[in-house]
Amino acid sequence: VCIHRVRSCSGIRFIKSKYVCVFDKSALKFSHQQRLFRTSAVSCGQIVQFKLSDIGEGITEVTVKEWYIKEGDSVSQFDSICEVQSDKASVTITSRYDGIIRKLHYNLDEIAYVGKPLVDIEIDASKGVSPEEDVVETPPMSHEEHTHQEIKGHKTLATPAVRRLAMENNIKLSEVVGTGKDNRILKEDILNYLAKQTGAILPPSPKAEIIPPLPKSETVPAAPKDRARKIPVPASRPIVFSGKDKTEPVTGFHKAMVKTMSAALKIPHFGYCDEIDLTQLVQLREELKPVAQVRGVKLSFMPFFIKAASLGLLQYPILNASLDESCQNVTYKASHNIGVAMDTEQGLIVPNVKNVQVCSVFEIASELNRLQSLGSAGQLGTNDLTGGTFTLSNIGTIGGTYAKPVILPPEVAIGALGKIQVLPRFNGKGEVFKAQIMNVSWSADHRIIDGATMARFSNLWKSYLENPASMLLDLK
Amino acid sequence: MVLQSSLKNCLHLSCILRTPKAGFRSTTSGSLIIQSISNDVYQNLAVEDWIHDHMNLENRQVLFLWRNSPAVVIGRHQNPWQECNLRLLRQKNIKLARRRSGGGTVYHDLGNINLTFFTCRKKYERMENLKLVVKALKALCPQLDVHVTDRYDILLDRHYKISGTAAKLGRTNAYHHCTLLCNADKFVLSSALKSPYKGLKSNATPSVPASVKNLFEEDPSLTCEMLLDAIAEEYATQHQIDHHITLIDPADETVLPGINNKTKELQTWEWVYGKTPKFSVSTCFNMVYKDSVLDIKVDMDVKHGRIEVCNIDLPEQWLPPALSSELVKSLTGSKFCPNETTTLATTLLRVCPQDEELQNRWNVLCENMVTLM
Numbered sequence: 001v002c003i004h005r006v007r008s009c010s011g012i013r014f015i016k017s018k019y020v021c022v023f024d025k026s027a028l029k030f031s032h033q034q035r036l037f038r039t040s041a042v043s044c045g046q047i048v049q050f051k052l053s054d055i056g057e058g059i060t061e062v063t064v065k066e067w068y069i070k071e072g073d074s075v076s077q078f079d080s081i082c083e084v085q086s087d088k089a090s091v092t093i094t095s096r097y098d099g100i101i102r103k104l105h106y107n108l109d110e111i112a113y114v115g116k117p118l119v120d121i122e123i124d125a126s127k128g129v130s131p132e133e134d135v136v137e138t139p140p141m142s143h144e145e146h147t148h149q150e151i152k153g154h155k156t157l158a159t160p161a162v163r164r165l166a167m168e169n170n171i172k173l174s175e176v177v178g179t180g181k182d183n184r185i186l187k188e189d190i191l192n193y194l195a196k197q198t199g200a201i202l203p204p205s206p207k208a209e210i211i212p213p214l215p216k217s218e219t220v221p222a223a224p225k226d227r228a229r230k231i232p233v234p235a236s237r238p239i240v241f242s243g244k245d246k247t248e249p250v251t252g253f254h255k256a257m258v259k260t261m262s263a264a265l266k267i268p269h270f271g272y273c274d275e276i277d278l279t280q281l282v283q284l285r286e287e288l289k290p291v292a293q294v295r296g297v298k299l300s301f302m303p304f305f306i307k308a309a310s311l312g313l314l315q316y317p318i319l320n321a322s323l324d325e326s327c328q329n330v331t332y333k334a335s336h337n338i339g340v341a342m343d344t345e346q347g348l349i350v351p352n353v354k355n356v357q358v359c360s361v362f363e364i365a366s367e368l369n370r371l372q373s374l375g376s377a378g379q380l381g382t383n384d385l386t387g388g389t390f391t392l393s394n395i396g397t398i399g400g401t402y403a404k405p406v407i408l409p410p411e412v413a414i415g416a417l418g419k420i421q422v423l424p425r426f427n428g429k430g431e432v433f434k435a436q437i438m439n440v441s442w443s444a445d446h447r448i449i450d451g452a453t454m455a456r457f458s459n460l461w462k463s464y465l466e467n468p469a470s471m472l473l474d475l476k
Numbered sequence: 477m478v479l480q481s482s483l484k485n486c487l488h489l490s491c492i493l494r495t496p497k498a499g500f501r502s503t504t505s506g507s508l509i510i511q512s513i514s515n516d517v518y519q520n521l522a523v524e525d526w527i528h529d530h531m532n533l534e535n536r537q538v539l540f541l542w543r544n545s546p547a548v549v550i551g552r553h554q555n556p557w558q559e560c561n562l563r564l565l566r567q568k569n570i571k572l573a574r575r576r577s578g579g580g581t582v583y584h585d586l587g588n589i590n591l592t593f594f595t596c597r598k599k600y601e602r603m604e605n606l607k608l609v610v611k612a613l614k615a616l617c618p619q620l621d622v623h624v625t626d627r628y629d630i631l632l633d634r635h636y637k638i639s640g641t642a643a644k645l646g647r648t649n650a651y652h653h654c655t656l657l658c659n660a661d662k663f664v665l666s667s668a669l670k671s672p673y674k675g676l677k678s679n680a681t682p683s684v685p686a687s688v689k690n691l692f693e694e695d696p697s698l699t700c701e702m703l704l705d706a707i708a709e710e711y712a713t714q715h716q717i718d719h720h721i722t723l724i725d726p727a728d729e730t731v732l733p734g735i736n737n738k739t740k741e742l743q744t745w746e747w748v749y750g751k752t753p754k755f756s757v758s759t760c761f762n763m764v765y766k767d768s769v770l771d772i773k774v775d776m777d778v779k780h781g782r783i784e785v786c787n788i789d790l791p792e793q794w795l796p797p798a799l800s801s802e803l804v805k806s807l808t809g810s811k812f813c814p815n816e817t818t819t820l821a822t823t824l825l826r827v828c829p830q831d832e833e834l835q836n837r838w839n840v841l842c843e844n845m846v847t848l849m
Contacts, residue, residue: 055645056597056598056600056601056645056650057600057601057602065552065553065753066553066753078647083552083553085552085553085578085681086578087578087628088551088577088578088579088580088628088641088642088643089577089578089579089642089643089644089645090551090552090553090576090577090578090579090642090643090644090645091644091645091646092644092645092646092647094646094647108679108753109679109753179733179734180530180733186734188734249809251782251808251809251810251811252782252806252807252809252810252811252816252820253810253816253819253820253823255806255809255810255820256806256819256820256821256823256824257823259823259824259827260823260824260826260827263826263827322830324830325829325830331830346815346816346819349819349823377566378815379566379814379815380815380818380819381818381843382818382821382822382839382842382843383839385818385819385822385823386822386825386835386839408826409826409827410826410830
């Protein structure tokens, strides 16, 4: 006990001398009072009025444009509180204290006055923050903007907010790799460390304003903050992950997809899959690619798949039909408006190529180019996105072999194309050769389409693609 | 004279040298002039954020020079629908960015130069910066009649605005940036900054329109490079540093760690559109359908860029009530965005009655709604 007291005394003396360097005598009185305050038992926090500090250029009033916090939120020192605007200048007001927001003195778009209270913050008294705050600028080097932490004799740089996050998660700062300036440990570094520990994929870090700005001066040796708690050295305890679930409403396009997919699943689907040997088509496309390029069109495999599908639909028009809601009537659609599933930032959208039955492969390729560039720019129109009668989904460009595609109402069939793989196959002579194999997975509405029809359509489509020359016979 | 050198070296230098260079007594010694090699508005705005958040500006200041390929830049608290012709921007592939500083909307292209003066918060002083620019301009071109107004604009011939200003203040740092029209496309500028959207009501900061002129029109020999050089030279003189411009690459993570995340954030829909202060749209439009013209009244409240409340007044029975209420319900909560509305409406059509007439009406209505966005 004796030794302990001596140590704490010397600790106090150390801090006192530090304060003498930094504050003037009046501030010293406060710190003295602070210590007395700390030793007595305090149960409730004190409410501090955080006043709007000087903006500069003689400005006395500003407009509150955005609150980053609301009443009841807890804030750390340097967290952003609000954004105010004055005459073309946008100012981020940050908190001077750790605590809980108890009152916002202004609503949005109200005028706030320099020197008047902006928010009330309830401060945990044991943290020993001086209740009197500066209305004018903070004195230079008053609050140390960061603290050195000596762990195993190795100085680690981190802001108080970052240290708190580490402590909450039982992380040793010495084990975290800092990516900030001078290997400073940032909030992101703690989160990355946690992700590696738990194997979790973390959501992107919160907006820049919320993250406390990095400490600037790195060579000021500041005394460690006089807090009772230290970073505990974890035994072999599992890391506590303090990430929170994020719930958001399903809106807009996604809400529409929920409706569509729910309706789609009411359709009794049956699946039919097969393997296509595209060796000849691959070669044909290689020959035709430069020809199309000269005409300004990028030629992929899709135009061939689409045209072959249309030729097949001519023989099996039931696959290009629509069943009415009461299942009383089947409408055979005259136009082959073949939809192409497209993956965009928003999600899955399906523009369609109109009247494939009267288009050449080149025309289809050209139209696909147009739809693709509009799709990636987010500028597809209603005409491009409606009126589809049959859909192909080239999921193979992302990956995968077999799929179980979902029919898009009011259509009755859909095909999913896997990726093209080079695989060994036997030819007619029993020899092994290199084949370009792609898998196709069809789904069809079993209320009006039977397995045999789907199989025959698939075989016809397959034969056109395996022997592209045969397409010539049936082209109109 | 522009010498290429790595910013990384300069930053490291700042850590080592705690005392001013021998011979310099000014407190602003160690100041830096940097220029971006990129013309991407998002990358360049990200550099501003990075310097503001990460650099120690207590004993030095930084001048950042940058130019952008065609873009419209709105202020932090502005409403893009009020400020510019979004349809035209999309058509002409002109980017839209929201900066973090306040102020009004500007049009950038390669004929416009941007200057950012970084200081610590205490040394934030816009007038001085603008006077520096005017001094540089007069040194380059003595007959120019340019002066700074008390609204922090720079006017040419007492009448034409050639520069607009905005600023951002943080806890320890601050920056003041301004544009300077050298040889920008005035035609695209005026059409891009003219909003066609009617019936908007909001508390967003409005822009103050002004007649503009290019410096090039006064003196055809002027180029952006000359202006940048003249301003850099004046800055170097006033800050007593070498006239040495450091080039930086805003995509280089080794020099600017974390910069790519900042760039990405500036491009998100949530930042560009979602940060728009709450506003309402109250308008009527004439919808042409087959041989008739119908009067449609629309009322919407938009918050965080999303439709909070939606009301569409259609002629009775033009669409079955179930359908029109389905449309309104789906639009509520959805982004106030043409692409979102189009994909939402066309997807919903799949589960609507497959009546051609009905579907045509639905499509026409949705296309008209999209024109409001």
